[in-house]
Structure formats: structure tokens, C-alpha cells
Amino acid sequence: MAGPDVSELQTFEHDVLVIGAGGAGLRAAIACAAQGKNTGLVCKSLLGKAHTVMAEGGMAAAMGNVDARDNWKVHFRDTMRGGKFLNNWRMAELHAKEAPERVRELEEWGAVFDRTKTGLISQRNFGGHRYPRLAHVGDRTGLELIRTLQDHGVHQGIHVHMECTILDLLKDGDRVVGAVGYWRETGRFVLFKAKAVVLATGGAGKAWRVTSNSWEYSGDGLAMAYLAGAELMDLEFTQFHPTGMVWPPSVRGTLVTEGVRGDGGILKNKEGKRFMFGYIPERFAPETADSEEEANRWLKGDKSARRPPELLTRDVVARAINAEVKAGRGSEHGGVYLDIASRLPAELIKKKLPSMYHQFKELAEVDITTDPMEVGPTLHYFMGGIRVDADSQMTTVPGLFAAGECAAGLHGANRLGGNSLSDLIVFGKRAGDGACEYADKNGAGQVDNEQVLSIIRRATEILNRESGANPFVVQEKLQEMMSHNVGIIRVKHELETAVEKLQELKKEAATAKAHATSQYNAGWHTALDLRNLLISSEAVARAALMREESRGAHTRDDFPGERDEWLKYNIFIKRGQDGEMVVEKRERAPGPQGLVEIAYSKIEDLESGKVGAEVK
């Protein structure tokens, strides 16, 4: 296929183009449509299938429906502590303040959350959240979120472009003015001209072998933004969810919701020991139960009891499981046991965790109402991503915005469960609003035909090559390599090996060849994804090599423990003038005093008003 004449390319013109139709992208598009903007929404899959659908536990919002002591300040404090204080202060503040209204708005649009006894939106306990805070629908909250936004969105006049993959962004000078993509169905190219572009493309979990992420998670937004000159940050922080399935092999990594532990599930090693009591970090000791008896009282609702250690933050639980397995106390297939069967009656398990019940029954032939699940860590989430302005979500490239998992800042070094879905709706809306404002102020730019043609050439080369590497094989090699060298426990020489191997893999990927048909051509799509996966992987490996401490989800075997001097820095990644990846640490601006006091306060002082009372 030769590159077509640009004037003959199918072309769409939008005020705002949103790339990605998970929770953040849909919410951004709805915000744009609400302002009367001509809005385009591109999704790689069919509408409503994006990875948001996999989210299970809930969305965190301090509504105080179940425990009236909850408020935005406690949520903010939990988020900062969970992120090991490396979060963007302003984003953590906005998120905690705005999440409740964003959740209530979903109800207006048709979402039907589980209810409290008085008919309000019910809220459940989750790791790292002091109070029951997660609005939820059983264990399928992500489905509820995406379907609600989808069903609302289709009536707002949004132009939805389904099964379309964006290849690269177009620039006019410094600013972004559109993008080029292709229809997965036909392989034909398509040009989008836009006054502003919002990226909502998620993370790059598909670079690892054991991951809860689907094929769509190939780091497209990270790579496109990077190549367009945007800064990335905090990439060293990749969250390993403590509980993925470990058996059978074909579903290794598939998520097992934290809701199992929120509803009383406990972790045991092969000796039957409830091991989490041995892994409570000092910072969390005052707020964590130190005996099974106390943990059980908490579960029954005793407000004087402290939280069970299974509900410590994800980084802590994932490392504990890893350590148990390494010490030879793991389960039959190399995980640990997650037991809900001995904790709740069978009927209640089916009612509260229906998806988990079916998932294990049908995929692993395990009945979770009678037997324990086997679980282990799985690559789940990128805390890092594209650097954005906290209020508008604009990246360092004018006209380019980012929201959701592909943006960085809110979660710092580790994300709390439930803070992702709320992130999507809070910052999805903000990114949409930000993009509208930019579009109003700046109007349309000029599209450079040469850029369009060069994007198309890069894509067609893969089909036109006589011979070359099998893209599936290259992807499998990348996954093995990243799982081995940039896993849950990291060490200098392995990270260095990763950076070296990535250079070899880049060369190999550059020769990838696919069958010369362009209709739904999985080989071609995989070959195109490789570039984005490789850029994302290199960013993670290089940032992980630079951060010589263990903080949150980033654990260095050679630098155990948090080191205070590293709290001063975020790590940024940018494309250098010669195309090389530049990594640098930059000092963080100090947080506003009132917020700093809240984040570091004792919970009693915050709740008595001794600290933070004046912060509005």
C-alpha cells in the first residue's frame, strides 16, 4: 500500500479530539459536548469495552454515607500517605474535594450503586482508606461506570470513532493540531484535525508477562506525547496489584478484586498462617490491628478496633506475598492463599463478589465459597505518566491534555484502590474543560502534510517488508525481559540489563513484518504497538535505575527503605534533541502549608480540628 495523497485522506475536523474511551476519555468528551463543542472520541475497541470495564472494587469519594466521620481532608490524607507523599498536592486536593459530586452526577445519568439501609449510595472499605469510602456495584463497578458514561454520552452529540487506532500526533510549531490513525476494520488511514487533543489512553501494562491489563494497554498515549515533546514523570512507580490469579497459566495475572479483602478475606501461606501481621510498616502500625481478634472486631464494625493488615496499601501487601513465596511458603502454583470461604456464608459471597465467584468457577474450576483462591502480584497500574497541570490537565505541549492513568501526579509513588475510578471522572472532566478553554482561545492550527505522510509511511513499511521479525515473538521477548528485570523487586544490574536489552529489542522491532493485508490484521497492530511499548518500558527502566531508594511501588533490593533526600524529587523523562531519552530528577515545589499539615497530621488531631480546621 503506497502512502495516499493527503487531500484524498478521509478527514474529520473537531474542536476537541479525545483519544481513548475508557472512563477518563468518555468523561472528557461529555465535558466538551456539554460546552457545545464538536467533539470526536476515538477508541481502539468497540465503545464500552475499554479497560475501565475491568475495574471491580469501586470509586473512592468521601461522601460519608456509611461513616459520617469521613470528609475530603481524610481522603486527601489517605491519598498522600498511600502515595508516600510524592503526589502532586493540588491534584490530590482537587480529587478529594470533587469526587463526591462526580459520583452523584453518575447517579443522575443512570448509574445504580449498591445502597445503604437508608437508601443512600453505599460505600465499602478498601486498602489504605480510613473509612468505608468506595461507591460500588458488587464487584463490577467499572462496568457500571463505563456503561453509564456510554449511555449518557451517546445522547450528547459526540462523534464516536470506534475501532480506530491513533498512530501519532500532528504539530504546528509547539502546539498539537490533530492526529493520524487507521481503522482497524479496513486498515485505511484517517486524519483528525483538532484545536485541542485529550489523551486518555491508560498505561503500558502489556510490556509485562503477568499483568491484569488487556492488549489495549500498550502505552500509546505515553509514547505519542513523548514523541510530541511532552514530559513524562514518575514512571518508576508501576503498581503490582497483590492479588492476581496465578493458575491456570492462561489467566495468570487476571485481577482478583481488593474487595475480597475489604469484605473480610484473609491471606494465608501454605502453612495456614495469616502472615500479614508480620509485615506492618512502622508508619501504619498505629492504625493497624496487631491481632486477629482485633481485626475481626473491626470487620464486625467495632469503631474502636483498628484495620486488618490485609488492607494495608497495595505495595506493602504485594511485597509481603512476594517475600512469602520467595521464602518457600507459597501455594502450589507459586502464590499464596486468599480465603473468603471461611469468613462469609456462601450466599453472601455470591451476592457481594459475583464476578469473582464466576471467574474462579469458570476459569480455574475453584469454588470460592468453599475453597481458597491462589493469588500473587500482577502488574496492574502506572502511577506515572504524562506530566500535566493540576487544574487544566494540560501537558507541557500546548493544546495537548491528558487524563486518567496516562497522566501523572495524583497517585505519587503508589495508588490506593478506588482512587482510579474517581481519578477518571474528576480529571476527565477537568481535561475536557481545559481542552475547551484552549480551543476557544487558540482556534485551529495548520496541519503539515509531510508529517501526515511520514506517519503513514512508518505504518505501511511493516506491511511492505519482504521479511522481518515476527511481532508476536518480539512482544513476548519484551514481556519476559521486563518481568525478569523490571519486576516487583528491582536491582541496579538488572535495570541496566533491561536498558541494554531494550536497545536490542528496539532494533528488532524496527524490522517487524506483518502479513500484507490490512483488514483486522493482528500482526500489523501488534507491530505498531511495539514502538509504544518499548518507549514506555525504557522510560520505566531508566527512571527506576535513577531512583536509588525504595518508595511505594518502587522497590530497590540494593536501596531498601525510603530515603528522605529522595522525597525532594520527581523524575522526569523527555526526548532529547538527538532523539535520545533524557532522564532527570528535579526538585519538587513545597506543598501549601495547610495541606502539608493535614497530610502529616495524626488522625486524632485532624478529626478533633486541632490540625487543618482553617483549610477550606
Next chain:
Amino acid sequence: MATRTFRVWRGDKDGGKFVEYTVETQPGMVVLDGIHRIQAEHAGDLAVRWNCKAGKCGSCSMEINGKPRLSCMTRLNTFEPGETITVQPLKTFPLIKDLVTDVSWNYEQNKRIPPLKPRPREADGNHRMMQEDVDRVQEFRKCIECFLCQDVCHVLRDHGKHDQFVGPRFMIRLAQLEMHPLDTEDRIPKIRKEFGSGWCNITRCCTEVCPEHIGITDNGIIPIKERVVDRYYDPIAWFFKKVFGGSKT
């Protein structure tokens, strides 16, 4: 190492044929894993839709040994050892390529359905609904839009009445809205005239194939048909219910 042979439909709207592929298998594999092995080892251009691979997104619907199933939730060990597994695309929708069909008609139906029109919030800014009043609505909202029910519906599959009946998926979307405690919209006239509730003759095939085990026919379609009947064939009773029995029938 064990192996398994798949008979996969290859082709497009102009025609095609079944092609056999044999791949190695591991314990616990599902049909979609087999298709992925075929893609990686034999046919990089084999077209298939999939996403979550955990039965939550409803992308990988196909007909497996003649039955509409999610390929990510169909384990190989549910077939006889040595049995060849035949996979082909959904029959009810136009074929694009191999195992991928054009399901855009479903998205058009969704746009036609009047959305939720909620009553005003209470004075404290909240809506209140009791759990027992939303249990049924939540059952319908479990739908993952795999369209297996649409595929198997006789009205669509055998009679091609796509222009007259929205199909089971959207009947339960309508039922869900009609039973929603906050809703103030009246869709009953449209359900009868435009969405074609009369076409369903309650064979329950849709309910049988639903991977979410939604009681599509008994809990959704039949009550909706009853509401239509009440309205149009017993208008006096409907009027009394409307006046004395709350705002919605």
C-alpha cells in the same frame, strides 16, 4: 505436550472456508487462547475481537461448535480430548472478516432509547433508593453487551426483523429504565410501536446463552410485555393505577 485442532472460519463477505490449525495446549486454556496461538504461530492476520479475557467486556463472542459463547470463558477441557473445535462468527450480524462481525446495528438501537430522566434530588442533594427496589435493575445492568442474546434471537437471526425489533439486549435496557426508581420518562408507547415488544415469542433462547445469567425473558421482557398489554388492552385499569397507584405502572 497435548495438542488441539481448531476448525476456524476464514473469509469475508465475499465468501470463505473453514481452515484447520493445530496448536499445543496448556492446562486451563480457553478457546480464545487457542486462537491467539494460531495467530502467533500460523496466521498473523486471523481477525478476532477480544479485550479483557476475563468475561467482563463481551468482545470475544463467537459460535463455538454451533453455540454462541464467549471464547475467553470457554475452557478447552469442556470438550472431549481429541475433539476438533469449530469456531465461526456470529451469524446474525454481517461478516467483516474471519471471526469479526459488524455489530454497529446494536449501537444504533441504543441511541434510539430515551435515556433516564431522573426525578429531582432530595433537599440534602442525595437520591434515596432502597436496595430491594434496585436489585432487579442491577441484574439488568450486569449486561456486558456481548450480543450473544441478539445473535440467538429468532426474530433477528432467522427472520431478520432488525428494522422492527430491538432484540433482547435492548429490551432489558428498556426494562431497566422502566423499572428504575428515579425515572420519570414513559417509554411504553415506543416499546410497543418502535421497539417491537410484540415480536418476542418467549422461547428463552436469549436467557440460555447469557453469560451473565440475566433472567432476560422472565425478569425483563415478560414484565415489559405485561406493561404494554396493561396500557393498550386494559386502559381503564392502567388509568386507575396511574392515578391511584403512583406515578409509574
